[in-house]
Amino acid sequence: MTPLAVENAVKTFRQGDRRVTALAGVSLSVEKGQFLAIMGASGSGKSTLLHLMAGLTSPDSGRILIDGQDITNMGDRDLTLFRRRHVGLVFQAFNLIPTLTAAENMALPLMLEGRNGSGVAGRIDELLETLGLSHRREHRPDVMSGGEQQRVAIGRALAADPAVILADEPTGNLDSTNSESVCELLRDLSARHGKTIVMVTHEPTVAIFAQQVCVMKDGRLIAQFATGELAGAPDLAVKYQACLRAEGTEAVRHGGTK
Ligand SMILES: Nc1ncnc2c1ncn2[C@@H]1O[C@H](COP(=O)(O)OP(=O)(O)OP(=O)(O)O)[C@@H](O)[C@H]1O
Ligand SMILES: [Mg+2]
Numbered sequence: 507m508t509p510l511a512v513e514n515a516v517k518t519f520r521q522g523d524r525r526v527t528a529l530a531g532v533s534l535s536v537e538k539g540q541f542l543a544i545m546g547a548s549g550s551g552k553s554t555l556l557h558l559m560a561g562l563t564s565p566d567s568g569r570i571l572i573d574g575q576d577i578t579n580m581g582d583r584d585l586t587l588f589r590r591r592h593v594g595l596v597f598q599a600f601n602l603i604p605t606l607t608a609a610e611n612m613a614l615p616l617m618l619e620g621r622n623g624s625g626v627a628g629r630i631d632e633l634l635e636t637l638g639l640s641h642r643r644e645h646r647p648d649v650m651s652g653g654e655q656q657r658v659a660i661g662r663a664l665a666a667d668p669a670v671i672l673a674d675e676p677t678g679n680l681d682s683t684n685s686e687s688v689c690e691l692l693r694d695l696s697a698r699h700g701k702t703i704v705m706v707t708h709e710p711t712v713a714i715f716a717q718q719v720c721v722m723k724d725g726r727l728i729a730q731f732a733t734g735e736l737a738g739a740p741d742l743a744v745k746y747q748a749c750l751r752a753e754g755t756e757a758v759r760h761g762g763t764k
């Protein structure tokens with residue numbers, strides 16, 4: 507079953523007395539174990555799309571299916587429970603609780619489910635090991651590097667073993683070394699652990715870790731390409747710019763206004 511599908515999602519926002527179209531009909535399907543990066547200029551709708559996939563906002567029209575279930579018409583309570591079990595969220599800000607240790611921060615979603623005891627402890631130990639953080643188990647966020655804190659946040663997102671991980675600029679607050687370690691972790695999670703990952707990023711050096719790149723412009727998906735045959739981040743940057751340019755040309759050819 508496809509872990510994540512977006513069907514013709516439209517989303518508009520009111521800004522004062524005008525309406526802004528953040529998503530103008532986006533369809534996208536992500537297969538199990540796929541690591542997909544979403545790129546696009548500021549304001550192109552990347553975060554809006556990710557928030558819709560997470561059920562944090564609902565579309566004006568269209569559907570979002572996670573593990574085959576339509577989340578678009580779920581009530582708030584059902585959606586909160588569903589999200590906790592099926593979707594792991596990672597943001598630019600790590601949003602860790604400063605008074606809790608790495609292990610406690612990661613266990614939080616399980617505690618919220620009323621789970622505790624040796625099952626939870628075993629699960630967290632296993633995750634700490636996967637994340638290379640076993641030595642940080644009892645440490646609080648303030649003594650950890652940014653990369654370590656983001657890995658704890660990824661651990662928290664993974665705790666309930668969700669089908670889908672959604673990450674909005676997860677390396678935005680990290681230096682290049684920490685950014686690379688987080689990207690390697692995400693790549694491993696998809697390649698070795700079969701996690702389905704969608705990550706928004708501006709950076710070609712980050713997107714190159716994904717298998718596929720989707721390019722957004724003005725609330726639409728204008729291109730998708732695989733990274734496998736690219737020589738590296740500079741090559742990806744060239745390809746990305748070419749997608750944006752080609753789309754502009756096409757809009758002009760078809761009498762568009764852009
Ligand atoms: N809550 C909101 N209220 C009003 N307008 C919004 C809201 N959220 C997004 N928008 C508008 O929708 C459009 C898309 O925004 P979005 O945040 O999805 O862009 P983005 O691609 O994530 O940009 P960035 O790279 O800067 O994070 C923008 O024009 C933005 O101003
Ligand atoms: Mg954004």
